[in-house]
Amino acid sequence: xxxxxxxxxxxxxxxxxxxxxxxxxxxxxxxxxxxxxxxxxxxxxxxxxxxxxxxxxxxxxxxxxxxxxxxxxxxxxxxxxxxxxxxxxxxxxxxxxxxxxxxxxxxxxxxxxxxxxxxxxxxxxxxxxxxxxxxxxxxxxxxxxxxxxxxxxxxxxxxxxxxxxxxxxxxxxxxxxxxxxxxxxxxxxxxxxxxxxxxxxxxxxxxxxxxxxxxxxxxxxxxxxxxxxxxxxxxxxxxxxxxxxxxxxxxxxxxxxxxxxxxxxxxxxxxxxxxxxxxxxxxxxxxxxxxxxxxxxxxxxxxxxxxxx
Amino acid sequence: xxxxxxxxxxxxxxxxxxxxxxxxxxxxxxxxxxxxxxxxxxxxxxxxxxxxxxxxxxxxxxxxxxxxxxxxxxxxxxxxxxxxxxxxxxxxxxxxxxxxxxxxxxxxxxxxxxxxxxxxxxxxxxxxxxxxxxxxxxxxxxxxxxxxxxxxxxxxxxxxxxxxxxxxxxxxxxxxxxxxxxxxxxxxxxxxxxxxxxxxxxxxxxxxxxxxxxxxxxxxxxxxxxxxxxxxxxxxxxxxxxxxxxxxxxxxxxxxxxxxxxxxxxxxxxxxxxxxxxxxxxxxxxxxxxxxxxxxxxxxxxxxxxxxxxxxxxxxxxxxxxxxxxxxxxxxxxxxxxxxxxxxxxxxxxxxxxxxxxxxxxxxxxxxxxxxxxxxxxx
Ligand SMILES: Nc1ncnc2c1ncn2[C@@H]1O[C@H](COP(=O)(O)OP(=O)(O)OP(=O)(O)O)[C@@H](O)[C@H]1O
Ligand SMILES: [Mg+2]
Numbered sequence: 001x002x003x004x005x006x007x008x009x010x011x012x013x014x015x016x017x018x019x020x021x022x023x024x025x026x027x028x029x030x031x032x033x034x035x036x037x038x039x040x041x042x043x044x045x046x047x048x049x050x051x052x053x054x055x056x057x058x059x060x061x062x063x064x065x066x067x068x069x070x071x072x073x074x075x076x077x078x079x080x081x082x083x084x085x086x087x088x089x090x091x092x093x094x095x096x097x098x099x100x101x102x103x104x105x106x107x108x109x110x111x112x113x114x115x116x117x118x119x120x121x122x123x124x125x126x127x128x129x130x131x132x133x134x135x136x137x138x139x140x141x142x143x144x145x146x147x148x149x150x151x152x153x154x155x156x157x158x159x160x161x162x163x164x165x166x167x168x169x170x171x172x173x174x175x176x177x178x179x180x181x182x183x184x185x186x187x188x189x190x191x192x193x194x195x196x197x198x199x200x201x202x203x204x205x206x207x208x209x210x211x212x213x214x215x216x217x218x219x220x221x222x223x224x225x226x227x228x229x230x231x232x233x234x235x236x237x238x239x240x241x242x243x244x245x246x247x248x249x250x251x252x253x254x255x256x257x258x259x260x261x262x263x264x265x266x267x268x269x270x271x272x273x274x275x276x277x278x279x280x281x282x283x284x285x286x287x288x289x290x291x292x293x294x295x296x297x298x299x300x301x302x303x304x305x306x307x308x309x
Numbered sequence: 310x311x312x313x314x315x316x317x318x319x320x321x322x323x324x325x326x327x328x329x330x331x332x333x334x335x336x337x338x339x340x341x342x343x344x345x346x347x348x349x350x351x352x353x354x355x356x357x358x359x360x361x362x363x364x365x366x367x368x369x370x371x372x373x374x375x376x377x378x379x380x381x382x383x384x385x386x387x388x389x390x391x392x393x394x395x396x397x398x399x400x401x402x403x404x405x406x407x408x409x410x411x412x413x414x415x416x417x418x419x420x421x422x423x424x425x426x427x428x429x430x431x432x433x434x435x436x437x438x439x440x441x442x443x444x445x446x447x448x449x450x451x452x453x454x455x456x457x458x459x460x461x462x463x464x465x466x467x468x469x470x471x472x473x474x475x476x477x478x479x480x481x482x483x484x485x486x487x488x489x490x491x492x493x494x495x496x497x498x499x500x501x502x503x504x505x506x507x508x509x510x511x512x513x514x515x516x517x518x519x520x521x522x523x524x525x526x527x528x529x530x531x532x533x534x535x536x537x538x539x540x541x542x543x544x545x546x547x548x549x550x551x552x553x554x555x556x557x558x559x560x561x562x563x564x565x566x567x568x569x570x571x572x573x574x575x576x577x578x579x580x581x582x583x584x585x586x587x588x589x590x591x592x593x594x595x596x597x598x599x600x601x602x603x604x605x606x607x608x609x610x611x612x613x614x615x616x617x618x619x620x621x622x623x624x625x626x627x628x629x630x631x632x633x634x635x636x637x638x639x640x641x642x643x644x645x646x647x648x649x650x651x652x653x654x655x656x657x658x659x660x661x662x663x664x665x666x667x668x669x670x671x672x673x674x675x676x677x678x679x680x681x682x683x684x685x686x687x688x
Contacts, residue, residue, distance in 0.1 A: 049687060052530055053530075053685075053686070054526065054529055054530060054686055054687050055686055055687055055688055056686055056688055073685070074532065077530060077531065077532055078532050080530075082527075082530040084523075084526050084527060084530075086523050086526075087523070088523050088524050088525075088526050088527035089524065089527060090326070090330065090522075090524055091522065092330050092333050092334070093326065093329055093330065093333075097326070097329055100325070101322055101325070101326045102531070104318065104319075104321060104322030104325065105318075105319055105322040105323070105531050105532060105533060106531070106532065107315060107318045107319070
């Protein structure tokens with residue numbers, strides 16, 4: 001048995017000659033939690049769909065759980081749980097009926113008991129007879145996660161599972177993900193949230209269908225070569241538009257009661273800081289955040305903004 | 310064997326899901342049951358194709374005992390209600406044109422004398438041909454009615470006049486309906502029409518509904534072959550179709566006293582095959598259509614020729630050759646023959662086997678198309 005849960009090379013997908021995913025390589029060991037990041041339309045959903053056999057790759061090959069992506073789609077399907085980006089359980093079935101259906105189609109033993117347990121873990125026992133369509137967004141997501149993990153898949157593909165979910169529920173969600181991972185599941189999660197990215201063992205960043213960078217969070221930050229400076233002080237926010245226009249400053253943003261500027265060119269950044277040094281704010285160099293790095297990556301991959309320094 | 314068990318389990322999963330969804334969709338469910346009753350009543354009563362008591366005017370230029378026999382014969386038949394008698398020939402035109410009467414019976418002067426001489430005088434019946442179906446049965450019976458009425462008078466030396474073409478030369482508008490459509494004929498046909506319409510329509514939504522509600526992606530990500538999904542999805546509607554059949558037959562028996570002389574078991578078998586063929590077709594439509602609207606359009610595209618060319622609307626043998634060719638492909642055509650045969654003529658398996666095989670062949674072809682069209686990916 002291969003130690004890699006996902007092992008694909010040159011994965012590509014074209015829609016009507018428009019490339020949605022091009023030439024993506026992924027080697028994901030079993031048992032890890034990986035984050036899939038990238039701006040809207042970068043090809044996250046398309047890649048996940050190819051991994052679980054819902055889309056035929058236009059090019060590329062590889063295996064999922066040791067099964068060939070093209071030939072053994074049915075076997076992959078049986079051992080994979082895929083949570084779609086848009087809620088896709090049956091709105092006109094009750095919570096329980098949805099779980100019953102899943103249990104039947106995967107032929108789980110002790111169906112009743114299995115569904116009861118899932119409902120209990122989910123905290124939905126008291127609402128099991130409510131129609132799934134009547135659940136709030138956050139509860140729908142929880143139902144979906146429970147449903148796609150009920151058959152104990154080896155690989156879990158979660159496509160933006162926490163979009164529109166409140167912070168408390170999001171934390172619960174991640175506790176669940178880590179619990180499942182501890183049970184031995186391999187989990188690939190797509191997300192737009194930085195705090196979620198930081199909960200992953202490994203990040204894959206896509207833009208325009210291409211894999212731009214991957215690695216652990218500290219590695220990605222180090223590899224980016226990005227430098228950040230932070231200014232604190234009363235009214236520092238007014239500096240933002242001024243700094244944003246400066247040579248060498250690729251990005252300026254005010255958050256956490258401080259102004260952050262970042263760029264790749266140390267000399268240019270220091271020069272920009274020196275220009276406003278007399279205004280009484282306290283400047284210091286800081287480690288760039290993952291968000292800074294991703295925004296820089298997004299802008300780089302956007303095309304002509306690549307020129308800097 | 311293990312594999313079969315897995316298959317059955319997955320079919321069962323889809324079957325139960327569909328059953329619940331069907332039950333929950335109350336409106337559709339109610340419509341499925343209301344349509345048979347509504348159509349039966351409409352076709353059975355409102356669209357009564359064997360109307361009786363049709364207003365009739367008589368324009369007689371002589372009133373002899375023979376003429377009176379003919380007129381009372383018309384009345385007694387219940388098809389003709391003689392509402393006016395008059396002697397003005399122009400009045401006849403008016404009565405017909407204004408729709409006050411459906412028939413005008415004209416008896417010329419010297420009718421009786423010619424009759425007795427064996428000269429076969431003309432008995433002219435003008436019919437309102439705007440609705441030929443309405444009058445056709447009355448007209449069809451006319452010569453029998455007249456000959457029976459005269460039989461009482463033509464006795465002794467006149468008895469020879471009854472032989473041959475009859476004593477009277479009946480001149481009528483030659484509208485005829487060779488199959489003589491009656492409720493007996495319509496009700497079995499209606500069963501086929503109702504099953505075709507409702508079942509093709511409902512399964513036509515089977516896959517498009519999943520696509521439109523966004524649940525298709527989930528269904529595809531789960532195990533289950535196209536065949537298993539198809540069987541699971543159409544099975545609940547076999548039950549619906551059988552319930553509809555019982556409703557139609559019970560109502561038909563109760564309202565119209567339609568006879569049933571054949572084998573119930575054979576009828577159930579035929580109905581089951583026909584239901585499956587329609588469900589398979591509906592499922593196929595749902596794999597072709599992109600949306601529920603499109604699948605509705607496909608259903609109607611199929612439904613029209615089924616009604617028009619199957620022998621339900623028009624007598625099959627009266628249609629041009631090309632129309633019969635199309636008709637032979639349609640399951641409804643064969644179903645009508647089988648059901649009319651079983652119910653009205655007491656036909657057995659031997660008489661029905663060709664038509665049943667034709668329906669099965671249709672089902673096989675259509676299911677194959679469905680399996681080829683069913684996409685297991687979102688491409
Ligand atoms: N079925 C399809 N037909 C045509 N184009 C498609 C199809 N599915 C996706 N695309 C295109 O492929 C590209 C990648 O889309 P994808 O949904 O994979 O992005 P994503 O990273 O999941 O975005 P988001 O963060 O918004 O969910 C987009 O440009 C999209 O328009
Ligand atoms: Mg997406």
